[in-house]
Amino acid sequence: MAPRHAPATARNREAILEVLAAVLPETGLLLEVASGTGEHAAYMAPRLGGGISWQPTDGSAEALADIDAHARASGCERIRPALRLDASADRWPVARADAILCCNMIHIAPWSAAEGLFAGAARVLAGDGAPLVLYGPFRRDGRHTATSNAEFDASLQARDPAWGIRCLDQQVEPLARRHGFHLAAVRPMPANNLTAIFRVAGECESISITC
Ligand SMILES: C[S@@+](CC[C@H](N)C(=O)[O-])C[C@H]1O[C@@H](n2cnc3c(N)ncnc32)[C@H](O)[C@@H]1O
Incomplete structure (x- = not known):
């Protein structure tokens, strides 16, 4: 059976790739959480520097075959076999990574x-x-950044009241800080989405504002 396609990946992959190329180290492992169809990995991994290996994962077992099929079709040997990873689990099947990418999951x-x-x-x-x-899409200062995002949010919550577009400053950033990350940059992306780049805070940033 042909692997599933997510047409939106073709519209946002260049913009996301540009961000990755700017923030990734020259060598190391990129762990992707919630890879979906795996088309981001298949497009971006071959276009990143040869020192980057890409580990795709998804919480859904059914997604893994799609991810591997797209990876095979890309011909890129730096994409590892997909792993099942539930972001909310206490244990992940990857012990160490140099960077993490997560697109369109938290809402x-x-x-x-x-x-x-x-x-x-x-x-x-x-x-x-x-x-x-x-x-992904985010609210800022508690407000939607576009009418289309407000409509999307309503449709998400109609499907599942636990889903919904999160507020970058009031929900996501405080969560990040509690886990030792700081928000290093926010980039506007096509179709009213954003890329938020969090970084592991250094000792000074996490324990003191004066050093
Ligand atoms: C809208 S898709 C996005 C897929 C891909 N990142 C993209 O941008 O096209 C959301 C993905 O999140 C995955 N997902 C949902 N909850 C998850 C969780 N707790 N842990 C890992 N993946 C999860 C789903 O299985 C699905 O593949």
Whole structure:
């Protein structure tokens, strides 16, 4: 059977790739949480520097075959076989990573997935400054940034009241800080989305504002 396609990945992949190329180290492992169809990995991994290995994962067991099929079709040997990873679980199947990418998950999952994402990222990310790149729609200062996002939010909550577009400053950033991350940058993206780049805070940032 042909692997599933997510047409939106073709519209946002260049913008996300540009961010990744700017924030990733020259070498290391990029852990992708909630890879979905795996088309982001298949498109971006071959276009990143040869020192980057890409570990796709998803919480859904059914997604893994799609991810592996797209990876095979890309011909890129730096994409590892997909693993099942539930962001909200206390244990992840990857012990160490140099960067994490998570696109379009935290609004299509209960809040516990966002909590688990930051808790897990704090466990596995190696070293001060390691990036967690979060892409998707967000509210800012409690408000939607576009009418289309407000409509999307209503449709998400109609499907599942535990889902919904999260507020970057009032929900996500405080959560990140509790897990030792700081919000390093926010980039506007196509179709009223944002990329938020969190980084593991150095000792000075996490324990004192004066040093
Ligand atoms: C809208 S899709 C996004 C997929 C891909 N990142 C993209 O942007 O096209 C949301 C994905 O999140 C996954 N997901 C939902 N809850 C999750 C969790 N707790 N842990 C890991 N993945 C989860 C779903 O299985 C689905 O593949």
